Amino acid sequence: MTSAIEFRHVQKDFNGQTVIPDFNLTVAQGELFVLVGTSGSGKTTSLKMINRLEAPTKGQILVNGTDAASVxxxxxxWQMGYxxxxxxxxxTMTVAQNIAVIPEMKGTPRKTINQTVDDLLTEVGLDPTVYRNRxxxxxxxxxxxxxxxxxxxxAKPETVLMDEPFSALDPLSRQQLQDLVLKLHARYHNTIVFVTHDMNEALKLGDRIGIMRHGQLIQVDTPTELAQHPKNDFVRDFFGASRAKNVYDVYVGRVGLVQGYLASAPNVxxxxxxxxxxxxxxxxxxxxxxxxxxLAVTEEGQLQGYLDRQTVLAYLGAHEEL
Amino acid sequence: MQTLVQTFMERRGDLLTALWQHLGISMASLVIAMMLAIPLAIWAARRPKWAEGLLQLTSVLQTIPSLALLGLLIPLVGIGTVPAVIALVIYALLPIFQNTYLGISEIDASIEEAADAFGMSRMRKLFKVELPIAMPQIISGIRTALVLIIGTATLAALIGAGGLGTFIMLGIDRNNTPLLLIGAISSALLAILLSALVRWFQTAKPKRALTVFGVILVLLAGGGAYSAYANRVETVTIAGKLGSEPEILINMYKDLIEANDSHVKVTLKPNFGKTTFLFSALQHDQIDIYPEFTGSVLETLVKGTNPKGMTAKQTYALAKQRLAKQEQMTLLKPMKYNNTYALAVTKQFKQQHHLKTIGDLTRIEGVLKPGMTLEFIDRNDGMKGLKKAYHLNTTAKSMEPALRYQAINDGRVNLVDAYSTDSELRQYNLALLTDNQHFFPTYQGAPLMKADFAKRHPQIVRALNRLAGQISETDMQEMNYDVNVKKQSAATVAHRYLVQHGLLKGAK
Known part of the structure; x- marks a missing residue:
């Protein structure tokens, strides 16, 4: 199976200054890949090179095995959501017209478009009769x-690029929309490249996470690997710095990731x-x-592991700096 | 108020024509300005450096005073509708360009990025995203331009393009406030009405807006087609200078020509402008005939020095010869009256100081308070030369032609320049001073046309020659009085004279 997106020795200069020196990354088909980093780390630029909003200075980006520059x-x-x-x-467009932008350009029949719009609105919990013409x-x-x-x-694209899509939203909306992304990803099996500066968001969403700094990928791994085996202090600190402002808002799953689950099921x-x-x-x-x-921690009903009071308190002790 | 209503009723036919002309010029200018400025602004929206330059340029164009701009255009494109439209287009460029440019370039960068990221083509992005977002600003620019155009279009009358300005100019020239008010109010109302219409377009449902727009287009096109159809018939255009006398004369021309040849249709353009405008219009075939004076020909229209003390006959002969040679134009035989410059005083003043001739004025230089037209003061055959010829030492205040009679009537001045056929001489009880040194040249009126036009239309030449040697100075004063003071129409007065003197048979 060919990879969905592959960066090969990509370099990007702005006004003669190299911001991304040598970027290599492979994203698999159907993967939800999160690029995370502080502002100025080059994560958004990397994303925009995929749909050619930015042109790489050197190197090659393959989309489904084909050089993107040759398409x-x-x-x-049109086959890449943004x-x-x-x-x-x-x-100046209504909700329905906004949703229909790409299908319309692709020449999809009006009736099919209308049906798609209504289905999609319903799926995200917005009543089409109320919202279609807003x-x-x-x-x-x-x-x-x-x-x-x-x-x-x-337009059912194979790839969707998301550039810090929820950073301007309130915490409640952010959480709802993160859930929505996971739901839609599960439904459509598309490849998503998601850029964020919020480590919590990355941990919640990512199949794999790439941590960027100064235009370089420091570490690319699954959330568990990142949490348990941070490659260097920067990655470790990044977890600390990007911790939820209020420690009570940290997900229990993350405690398990960082502290590790109990070795065996408790005998109680x-x-x-x-x-x-x-x-x-x-x-x-x-x-x-x-x-x-x-605590028995589950993910979509699947048991992940067990936590006891000591483990939770140890996490608090290690990460709480009041 | 009553006179306003009365004038309105008398003139509503003319008003409708003027309104239509005004609308035509304004709309044409607006549409052309939009076609230039909007695409240019769209092009410049991605090129800030060019946009900066274009903004500067359009601003500079707008600061040129409209009168100066019209004056500059005359040598290039002559007179009439074309220079008027050009000038108006130039004024309308700035607001439309500026608003379109700002409307598009101020669109949020993220919206532009979204349109690009969804793979919109340049055109699709323009029509689906950018123009709809910038539309309110573009429309407001168009409204500004429209109001500007309708106001400035009143100046089109100065160069013979017609429109509501003719009412305003005529009102000033004849010191007729109701006329002036009608012109000004109509133009203001037109601006308000059209501005409201444009605003309605902006908010109206697209279908209804399109329907109304279509109807307007059909109407305008219909009007254009009709005038094209009307022009198919051989039409002779006769124009006249400002004032009642030329208007009476050209009405006589029309009556005589149409009575003589029913296949020719005569269009009149009264109050078309001043001497040089008319002459240049004739040169550029925008008009076919206009009445000119022998003296004016020698003084301003042809080259060559003029011998002093010529008789009326010699003046005509020389004018005719030079016109034929230098301009390939024909000056037909003149009428009887001599509409020359003269100096006038009140009858009472004349008696009080025992005045008879212009030379007598040197005795009373101390009490003289002359009020004269700027043109007269500045001409060699006017005050400049006169002072030398009569050794007269006095300084005249310059005044608008219509105002100086008012001034002598009120006693603010006691000596004015006049034309010997002015109706005001009669109206204000003024007396002329004899030109005992024959200083003023002879000004006899005669139809002026191009030589090849005269050749192709012998019928018309014959018809117009029937006026040769007709109309005395008193006749002319009388007729001017009927039009200016008694407010009779020039057509009626002209027709009555022709019938009374056996030049035309019976009533029409």
Missing amino acids: PVRDLR VLQQIALFP LSHELSGGEQQRIGILRAIA AAGKIATLDRQATLRTAFQALSDHDY
Whole structure:
């Protein structure tokens, strides 16, 4: 199977200054890959080179095994969804027209487009009869970015690029939209390259995570590997610095990742173990631990491992710097 | 107020024509300006350096005073509608260009990036994203331009393009406030109405806006087609200078020509402009005939020095010869009256100081308060030469032609220049001073046309020659009085004279 996206010795200069010296990365088909880094690390530039909003100075980018530079730019972009941090819905178009932008250019029949629009709206929990003809300024920020995502996936692209799509949203909307991305990814099996500066977001979403600094990929690994075997202090610190501002908002799954789960299942009565999804926050975990001895952490119903009070407190002790 | 309504009722036919002309010039200018400025602004939106330069250029163009611009255009494109439209287009460029440019270049960069990232072509991005977003600003630029154009289009009358400005100019020239008000109010109303229409376009449902736009286009095109159809018939265009006298004369021409040959249709352009405008219009075939004076020909239109003290006959002969030689034009036989410069005082003043001739003025230099037209003061055959010829030492205040009679009537001045056929001489009880040294040249009126036109239209020449030797100075004063003071129409007055003197048979 060919890779979805492959960077081969890509270099990018701006005004004669090299910002990305030598970038190599392979993203597999159907993978949700997160590029994470501080601002100025070159993660957005790397993303924009994939759909040629930026041209590489040197090197090659392969999309589905073909050199992206050899494909007509519009064909390339039509099969690549794009979600912007600024959302950037077209203000003079209705919600339906925004979603239909790419299918319309591809010449999809009107009827099919209308059906797709209604299906997609329903899928993200927006009633088509209410929202179809609204303009973007009549929507909340979270609703706008929902439409932004639908606009990117309406033509069923194989790849979707997301450039810090949720960084301007309030925490609640952010969480809902992260869940939405996971849901849509599971449904459409598309390849997603997601750029963020929020390590929590990266850990929640990424199949694999690439950590960038000064235009270089420091480490590319699964969340577990990153958490347990950070390659250097920068990666370790990045976890610390990007920790949720409020420690009570940290996901229990992350405690497991960082501290490690218990080696074996606890030998106690079932009533002493509380079951929590890995996305539950520590706030919930504390409540559960007040009348249970252990936590069973699950992901989509699958058991990930067990945590006891000591492990949770050890995490707090290691990472809380009040 | 009553006179305003009365004037309006009398003139509503003319007003409709003027309104239509005004609308035509304005719309044509607006459409051309839009076709130039909008694509240019779209092109410049991605080239900030060029845009900066173009903005500067359009701003500079707009600071040229409109009168100066019209003046500059005359040697290049002559007179009439073309220079008027060019000038108006130049004024309308800035607001349309500026608003379109800003409207597009101020679009959020992320929106542009989104359009690119979705693989929109340049054109699709322009029509689907950029223009719709910039539309409110573009429309507001068009509205600004429209109001500007409609206001400035009143100046088109100065170069013979017609429109509501003719009412305003005529109002100033004849000291007729109702006329002036009608012109000014109509033009203001037109601006308000059209501006509201454009605003409506902006908010109206696309279908309805398109329908209305279509209807307007059909109407304008229909008007254009009709005028093209009307022009198919042999049409002779006769123009006249500002004032009642030329208007009476050209009405006589029209009556005589049409009575003589029913296949010719005569179009009149009264109050078309001043001497040089008309002459250049004739040179450029924008008009076919206009009445000119023998004296003016020698003084301003042809080259050569003029011997002093010529008789009326000699003046005509010399004018005719030089026109034929230098301009290939024909000056037909003149009428009887001599509309020359003269100096006038009130009858009372004349008696009080025992004045008879211009020479007598040297005795009372101390009490003289002359008020004269700027043109007269500045001409060698006017005040300049006169002062030398009569050794007269006095300084005249310059005044608008229509105002100086008012001034002598109020006693603010006591000596004015006049044309010997002015109706005001009669109206204000003024007396002329005899030109005992024959200083003023003879000014006899005669139809002027191109030589090849005269050759091709012997019928017309014959018809116009019937006026040769007709109309005395008193006749002319009388007729001018009927038009200017009694407010009769020039057509009626002209027709009545022709019938009374057996030049035309019975009533029409």
